[in-house]
Amino acid sequence: GAVVSQHPSWVICKSGTSVKIECRSLDFQATTMFWYRQFPKQSLMLMATSNEGSKATYEQGVEKDKFLINHASLTLSTLTVTSAHPEDSSFYICSAKVRDRLMWEQYFGPGTRLTVT
């Protein structure tokens, strides 16, 4: 299957600072990547869809100025949490859509656990 990596795997930051999370497709090109957030005991909630070379599409209720997404290449998307607050502490997971399949599949990265103190 396709391999998606994320970096860092966990991060602790102080309230008010910004954190950047990277998502890379290692063995395939991903025109579309997705960013999810998962709080404890809850399911994955899609935050935004990231398309290479264009602006991200955010889900309702997700602040685009707070969660900055950049998809500069076919293998890299980044999520920057700006002015992080404790309520932003969560498990952030990216996924990538496999490009060359007729029926596409979505593969997940290992996730980044963010703790804001």
Next chain:
Amino acid sequence: QKEVEQNSGPLSVPEGAIASLNCTYSDRGSQSFFWYRQYSGKSPELIMFIYSNGDKEDGRFTAQLNKASQYVSLLIRDSQPSDSATYLCAVKRGGGNKLTFGTGTQLKVEL
């Protein structure tokens, strides 16, 4: 009504038994259906996907889809303790990108 509904469990089955996980969805425009396994603290791992009505088998796993009744299920034969995890059902509309997830069913396979 939630778009994708799953019983949160936990569903407990003895080792070697068949585990049956169910999922219902509300959007009749859903065309693709996925089952993911998620271990505690880890990200989801794709197990199976199904697009057509009927059964699809892959090893110990069988996905079943009934679009008329709007449900999809996952059977795990010969359940092993390593199958203990949360199983997430996800659906996608035809032509769309977005996956909508259920809240997951926790499966416990007991020795």
